[in-house]
Amino acid sequence: MFEFVVSHYNYWAYVGLMMIGFYAMMAKRNLIKKIIGMNIFQSAIILFYISTSVKKGGVTVPILEHAHGGHGAHHAVNIMQYANPLPHVLMLTAIVVMVATLGVAVAVCIMIYRRYNTLEEDEIIMSIKRG
Amino acid sequence: MIAQIPILIVVIPLISSLFCPLIGLWRRGLCYLWAIVALALCALASVNTLFAVIANGTIHYRLGGWAPPFGIEYVVDHLSAMMLVIVSVISLIVAVYSKRTVEQELPGRVVYFYTVFLLQVTGFLGIVITGDLFNLYVFLEIGSLAGYALIAIGEDGAPLATFRYIVMGTIGACFYLLGVGYIYISTGSLNMADVQQLLPQLYDSRVILTAIAFLLAGLAVKMALFPVHVWLPDAYTKAPSATSALIAPLMTKISLYVMIRVLFTVFKPHLSIELLPITDIMVWAGFVAILVGGIMALAQTDFKRMLCYVVVAEVGYIVGGVGLANTIAIKGAVLHILNDAVMTVGLFTVAGIIMYKTKSHNISDFHGLFKKMPFTMFAFVVGALSIIGVPPTCGFFSKWYLIQGAVIAEHWAFLIALLLSSLISVVLFFRVIEIGYVFQASHGGNAHATGHTATIDEAPLSMLIPTIAIALSIILIGVYNQAILSNIIAFAVPRL
């Protein structure tokens, strides 16, 4: 039981973080808080993926040793000593996507602020109802 | 060159959008022509690819020459080829249509509008053609970001509607990413064909169950399936006319395409139909969506909002059709993807023309339009008949196949929903037609209507010709539906 928790707690921790962000996105009424929640949610997904790339027994970054001088190709690579590179690659792209979405979301918030002079969702809705 | 066509289909709009701001710096009026040339080349390449796939079977294109699953691969089978043609031809038609309406609704933003328009089309095409799960996410985000920008520049209230769309759309995309992550963790691969081979021994694993649940949940948000459809009416109503004409037909259909890919290519049909009750849930989801969409549409006084709820109902048809899980129903659902894209673009282009001439999209301002813009109204009537399901328009045939599928599966609730929604559509559209025929605008009524009745006449040619072309193709697709079915769709549906 304890073994199980120790070998899976990374996933649970990130799921917990994701749900904090998810709750913020849905429940908060201030637009900027929603954006912060979105950021937390996406960051937690990124951390979740990256946590799967480590290997037990002490791994190092996936930069191959003995590689210089063109002789490197002949040394056998022990994959057990290198971390898994693929989640890192995928998450580099995901980080960029997250930042781009953040940028566009904040730009839309600026448009909203210019028009309604507030960033609270209920005040904006009241202002729309009043015409 | 011919061998590189699959990548050219995506690269041409992408590179054109890079050059669009530079051309705009030089001559603003050229951006429109530049966009049309790029989309025309892209449409030609897609049609060429469709014929190549019909003649020779699935095309595999390796990006960078790396073999899958180590590199990214483009897989063009019959379903993808059909979607490519749908996306590129509709984008071309909307681009031709958009000139006047963009100049009127978005003055001073013309250059960047076409830039983001081309990027939106790039995103859509990239989603449809790829055979790699993570690549799909990247292009999904390109399409989504472009869409957020195109919608937010609309009328008053568009930024708030877009903000809500951003929140829900990001949740959808992140759920999709989580699903892909769970699949990666259990199989180690991201290529769709490779995952299809590695998954069957893992079908009883909880990871895979969660993966498919989150993939479908994320796609449900993107395709506006009830109850997560709430972003759609506000966003598409307040968007500029050219944007709604582009995005409304395509975004939901592309998400439906991805759903079909996930259910039938990544996971074998066996999983969704027999092992898990996914298809049963889908039929009920479709049933509810059709009824809710129809009823909400009846309650609207705004024409574009009414059309948005019609879109929600149409998504229900397709989801339910796939859920019925027999060959004729899935063929009907796939044909309905084509038909609905064409019908929706037809109706939204009509809405755009009416908006251009009368500055309103409220149904009560439609007095006497049948006399003043007969050709536009002809296109509207063809679109309306197609949604109702009257032969020989295309809508009748896909509904007919769906009805047959419902009868074979003995799912009487879905059958009743299909028939009821036709009745609701009759009421919906005849209400608009009736108001359109009444020539005498009530002078005590809306200020704009009386002010503009003197100046409303037929739409300018650059908007009228695409609209009529779409109306004619609604009829043509209906007449030739058997050819489409036997040459393309029969190979696109899985063997059940």
Place this chain on the structure above:
Amino acid sequence: MKALSLITGIFVGAGLIYGTLDMPKWGDPHSAASTHVSAYYLHHSLEHTATPNVVTSVLADYRGYDTLGETTVIFTAGMACILLLRRRRSG
């Protein structure tokens, strides 16, 4: 709304955690993710791409198209911000 969001969040979180129950142990060197495609990248990165940094070789060579997509995302966001925010001079 807050109660509904809390309940939805708890359900979604529970679903995700339910999915993690069958996942490989944290750091398992023989898990599918560590041995299928990634092993190929680690073994062959040097002979195919002459790059010792495997993350770079995957990012720029094997999955270079995703990197093109990523730069397109940034371009799209930039163009979107211009489209949204640029104010025309009055007139």
